[in-house]
Amino acid sequence: MRIGIAVLLATLAPTIAAGQSVQVSWHAGTPRQGTFAYVVVAGNPTPVVARGTLDSLPLAFVRAPGGQLAALAVVPLGATDSVTVALVLDFAKGRTRQIVRRLPVARARFPTERLSVDPRFTRPPDSALQARIARENARARRVTEAALATPRLWSREFVRPRPTRVTSVFGIGRVFNGRVQSRHLGTDYQGETGDPVRATNRGIVELIGDFYYAGRIVYLNHGAGLVTAYLHLSEVLVAEGDTVQAGQLLGRVGASGRVTGPHLHWMVRIGRSSADGASLLALPPLERLFDQ
Numbered sequence: 001m002r003i004g005i006a007v008l009l010a011t012l013a014p015t016i017a018a019g020q021s022v023q024v025s026w027h028a029g030t031p032r033q034g035t036f037a038y039v040v041v042a043g044n045p046t047p048v049v050a051r052g053t054l055d056s057l058p059l060a061f062v063r064a065p066g067g068q069l070a071a072l073a074v075v076p077l078g079a080t081d082s083v084t085v086a087l088v089l090d091f092a093k094g095r096t097r098q099i100v101r102r103l104p105v106a107r108a109r110f111p112t113e114r115l116s117v118d119p120r121f122t123r124p125p126d127s128a129l130q131a132r133i134a135r136e137n138a139r140a141r142r143v144t145e146a147a148l149a150t151p152r153l154w155s156r157e158f159v160r161p162r163p164t165r166v167t168s169v170f171g172i173g174r175v176f177n178g179r180v181q182s183r184h185l186g187t188d189y190q191g192e193t194g195d196p197v198r199a200t201n202r203g204i205v206e207l208i209g210d211f212y213y214a215g216r217i218v219y220l221n222h223g224a225g226l227v228t229a230y231l232h233l234s235e236v237l238v239a240e241g242d243t244v245q246a247g248q249l250l251g252r253v254g255a256s257g258r259v260t261g262p263h264l265h266w267m268v269r270i271g272r273s274s275a276d277g278a279s280l281l282a283l284p285p286l287e288r289l290f291d292q
């Protein structure tokens with residue numbers, strides 16, 4: 001039986017000291033659906049440690065010299081007008097407090113691409129292909145599980161996987177023959193076959209493969225639930241189990257998998273929620289969030 005949060009709160013109520021105020025907020029304004037943002041916890045007294053989740057996705061907090069706590073969060077694409085932050089806060093002298101707060105979310109407006117294709121491209125795959133795709137999806141999901149079980153490995157700035165322009169943004173809807181078939185859950189960077197593809201932060205090479213849709217791939221486990229993936233490569237230059245640093249060469253741009261031409265598709269997710277990698281690149285480093 002699962003213990004509800006209300007029951008937990010009731011059980012822990014005697015440990016909550018009167019007059020303690022805790023603020024939970026976004027770091028810089030209300031974020032949009034499908035983006036990355038920082039959750040900040042402050043209070044008087046300041047909690048020493050915080051653990052928790054945002055819509056069931058993990059939050060790994062870092063403590064700033066000023067005492068504030070901050071964690072990288074993903075705002076799920078499917079979030080409505082708010083998300084639920086559930087935290088366990090540890091204070092000095094062994095006191096613990098659990099809190100649940102709602103934080104607002106802004107609606108994202110995604111552009112739509114209308115494409116007319118031969119109807120056979122919009123039919124579902126046959127059973128043999130479905131089985132292959134299911135196996136590949138299962139392997140990708142295991143990377144997510146590994147990242148959720150790994151402490152945070154990334155730090156400082158995230159760097160771009162390619163220095164080139166973005167050719168297709170995150171979230172764009174693809175309408176084939178008048179029906180929405182898919183949403184673009186990554187960021188496409190321009191590149192010719194053989195151009196370098198680089199790790200966007202420190203992590204472990206968790207998965208290398210040659211997948212039906214994604215082609216030759218590298219998945220990095222950055223810990224604290226965070227995964228980045230690099231798709232359609234022509235060549236992979238790392239091995240499973242390698243630890244790579246931000247900016248390290250992972251492989252080369254290609255046109256493997258189901259693509260119309262060479263480019264890099266870069267994907268970022270926390271847990272099973274993909275979000276806009278461009279919003280992650282735009283964030284200040286977690287370690288310097290409160291420097292002014």
Ligand SMILES: [Zn+2]
Binds near residue numbers: 188266
């Ligand atoms: Zn793409």
